[in-house]
Amino acid sequence: MKTALIIRHVPHEGVAGYRDPIEQAGYAVDRIDVSDPAFGSLDLREPDLLIMMGGPMGVYEHEDHPWIRCQMRRLALRLEADRPTLGVCFGAQMIAAAMGSAVYPGGAREVGFHPVSVHAGDSPLRHVEGVPVLHWHGDTFDLPEGVELLASSHVYRHQAFRRGRNLLALQFHAEMGEDPRFDAWIEQSPDDVAAAGHSPETLRAAHEAHGPGAVSAGRRMIAEWLEALD
Template identity: 65%
Template sequence: MKTALVIRHTPYEGIAGFRAPVEAAGYEIDRIDVTDPAFPDVDFDAPDLVVMMGGPMGVYETDRHPWLACEIVRLARRIMLDRPTIGVCLGSQVIAAAMGARVYPGPVKEVGYAPVTITDAGQGSPLRHIEDVPVLHWHGDTFDLPPGAELLASTGHYAHQAFRRGNNILALQCHPEMGEDPRFEAWLKDEPYITAAGTSVADLRAQNDNHGSTAVAAGRRLMADWLDRLDL
């Protein structure tokens, strides 16, 4: 059986809605938290698929999170080998850094459900499945487009919402895996961040109720399509 490793940067940001299409594609899923004592010794090259999830830290905060530097180095090698890798939010930022791009604070905190604008290149990519679908955003950082990457989606505040390199490397700033995961309640506990983004816990909970099922269904189609296109 093919193996998939989910790397969690925080316990409340797991594979969520992506689990079903990954398992349907024949992968046995394992996961590791970056706080696990075994994490520094994990072989990033070995899994058939690596799924890099989100988290509240910044890629540039290596002084506060020393595991980041080691993670980026190992991920850079995996990307060099063109091993199938997908990153969500912080995971996308780590991919960008591993590909040599700058990661830095963005102009605003983008929080809540909203659609992304799919580029011409994105129209022929798995991102087509989330066109016109409000998906969850929860970020305040951004990145330059890495060398050799193809831009797939943007929003008004964040030009770089998604990119790919070939068929095997995909980075998503938004969260198309979210919509039905009960761990979303843990996200809502960060009220200062939510307030700074100009929204409220009540509004975000209502958005999740209204858009979550549609968003995660589109996200599952996106993931299934991407897995089907992998160059193995």
């Protein structure tokens, strides 16, 4: 059976709605937290599929999170080998950094449900066109060389990119919308909520209204991407 490894940077940011299409594509799914003592010894080239999820830290916060440099070195080896890799939010920023691009604080906190504009109609992102999906970040990145920009939002231009069939980086969270851990996101980041002009109540209402549609579209997107992997 094919293997999929999820790297979780904080406990409340897991694979969520993406688990179903990954398992349905025939992968045996495993997960490791960066806090696990075994994380530093893993060869990230080994899994058939690597999924790196989000987190509140910045890629540039090496002093506070020494595992970041270690993870990026091993990630770069995987990307050089063109092994199937999916990055979400912080995971997407890690991919950009491992490919030599700058990651840095942007000018605004992008938090809440709103759609992205999809630039490539032949990409799996066609499933999220016009669908309000969750955004929760303040960092952004320069687009790496040799990739194709797939989507933008009204807040940040670089929302998704791909390289060939095997690399997909998503700044937004189409996996979140039916997961009770959303409450932990709100509780962990009250300043983000306020800076984006929301309250816990308005975000929970948006989650209830838009979450199921976002997850359904996100699952179709991931399923199509997995089906086309080399």
